[in-house]
Amino acid sequence: MTRGERRNLRLGLAFVSPWIVGFLAFTLFPVAASMYYSFCDYDVLTKPIWVGALNYRDMLTDGVFWKSLYNTFYFAAWALPLGLIIALFIAVLLNQSVKGRSVFRAIFFLPSLIPVVAASMAWLWILNGNFGVLNHLLELCHIKGPQWLADPIWTKPSIVLLALWGCGNTVVIYLAALQDVPRSLYESAEIDGATAWVKFRHITIPMISPVIYFNLIMGIIGSLQVFAQVYILFAGGGGPERSALFYTVYLYQNAFEYHQMGYACAMAWVLFLIILSLTLVATRSTRKLIYYAGE
């Protein structure tokens, strides 16, 4: 190494040192410790006791664990595709030459910024079975609305609704991508007499496919970790018949209410594996469908 190289190495390390310290203290150590705890009986107050794979084996027979996994998948299976489609639909609408686009965009975007606690309070009120606006609107259409948050059938759809309301983030990302699609592509398609649908299907979708993929991955990661909304709407309890006990809520309960920190860690690792494998599956299965302009 020359003197200059050594100088640069020292400087470079000095500049990234905040990250290095943070990485060691807040990522590497916790990840290693979490792995270790997941094989332990640990209540945070006393020393962890090694129990082997017991926590993981317990999971297999823990009905509540499976229930929480089912609830989370149920939620993700609805919220994720619906969110992606609705957000794309709104973004396409906004991408037409409409007057007041920035005002509309702001309106769709705003809900995703509202503090999740405040937003949950508003929805707690909207979804109220007796005085809520949603049931009132349904009544105007001669539909008897359910007790959204008290009926086990309707608790998960309620959360899906709340999640869809917050899709403005995704709209903005889509819209930015839509605006980057070269106009010339559409123009030459129009000369060939392409219909709006053909243009959308064969120009728009391929051109924005990297961003659809990005939103898909972010959606998988986000929807499997939903916590605050569910915790607040059901006062931390998981709702009627545990119908809204989501994975992270059950994990939180294990860690901080039942003090089964080892079990909570094991659950966290299983969640990580689920997210990782779903991301891999999504990446594999969409690889051929994504068009990267640079390649």
Place this chain on the structure above:
Amino acid sequence: MSTRILQRVLIYTLLLLGSATFLMPLLLMIATGLKPIEQTMSVPPTWIPYRLYVQKDGVLIEIKQADVNRYPAVSIIKKPAPRWGNYVEAIKAMKLFPRYLSNTVILCVLTVVGTVLSSSLAAYGFSRIEWRGRNSLFVLALATMMVPFPVTMVPLYSLFRWLGWIGTLKPLWVGSFFAGAFNVFLLRQFFMTLPKDLSEAARIDGCSEFRIFWQIVLPLCRPALMVVALFQFMYTWNDFMGPLIYLTNQKDFTLALGLQFFQSQLGGTEWHYLMAASTLVALPIIVLFFFTQRTFIEGISMTGIKG
């Protein structure tokens, strides 16, 4: 031609319907926060808070909702009247609201300063200086973004407990002084766009690396720094899970946690106060959004396109 017009009408109808739906929960929250309690529970629901009056000898006299039946329906006059006093009452009912607010503001300031400083330093080291091992370390930084919070949650808790930080604000801000990978990534992408010659020229003039960073690169990257600062502010203001885990004394609560605590105490009765309090918690974010809309939109688009 007529299909074009039809298309326009359709687009605007959909947009108006959509934006009405997206705005409704917020408008309802604000409106309910301005009502007296009996108007919150009315069936069918009312949108605009009002007061009732009857005309008597040429003067308007306010009457109570309960007394409506004592007057002929035609003589009752309904006037829109928001109860601004609900905000004061809600703050009083929450008891420690000023504490929640100051805790939240302290945390926002500390985390924004910490994040901007540490992330820009690290991003500079990852982009403007060539050194051996830089790229592999950066890949490692990106890999840390994959780890979901629940994985590190328990060990972090026991670490903070060991340090005696549980029940203080420290777990919620100290980490921000140690450069999170996402912000480092965002800033690095931005730093890379600046020409290399800029630093070279300064180096030849004998400028120290820190001065190049502080006086040349940072001022040029203000838009990106703004995005990072804004996102961090939002994150801290809105965060619920962190405060829920680490804060144990009510006087240390943030607004987000305090609001949830308030709701759990009310037990589903005083909706007008709950909505007034929720409006107060959401308001700074809404105001901030209107003043920094472009930074927001650019920031979000940036994460999507370059991510």
